[in-house]
Amino acid sequence: MPVQIIYETHSITEDNEHGTATGWLPGALSAAGRAAAAALGERRRDSGAAAIYVSDLLRARQTTDIAFPDPSIPVISDTRLRECNYGEWNGMAVSRLRVERAQRIHVPFPGGESYRQVVDRTRAFLADLLAARDGQTIIVVAHSANRWAIEHLLLGTSLDVLVDADFAWQPGWEYRLDAGALAPNRMG
Secondary structure: OEEEEEEEEOOEEEEHHHOOOOOOOOOOOHHHHHHHHHHHHHHHHHOOOOEEEEEEOOOHHHHHHOOOOOOOOEEEEOOOHOOOOOOOHEEEEHHHHHHHHHHOOOOOOOOOOOHHHHHHHHHHHHHHHHHOOOOOOEEEEEHHHHHHHHHHHHHHHOOHHHHHHHOOOOOOOOEEEEEHHHHHHHHO
């Protein structure tokens, strides 16, 4: 049976408000982010999620802690759900990141990783998720790069298109993960 994935990006950070691309830096939620995290919890309270998977970076953990304080739903931190590692450029201006993204699909950021590497670790996460959560609904709280990886792997959207698009926030995305979604001919 398929796994139903409810995907949410972490809430607004102080870095977001200052135009900083946080990458693998922790990034703390702003006041607006804390309010958005509370709204996320209200929005997804009755989702029927069996578990919540979250990036281990501070901003994603803070979002999850605020949104889902109910200890009866397991929260599983996974490093594979981290944002793209911009390496030496973690903390760069978002304006610089926009110029660099298309050039970093296959070529890693200096001292960091490429978006293709994000796809590879997200693929491994999805394969493990499929094996562990067959037929369940789960929530994922992570970052833009992981959502692009999921869109690429499950919907076949080109990474060129995904990294070139401006971020358009919405109240979550929903995906269906089944065994055929990760077949070799769909792995891009």
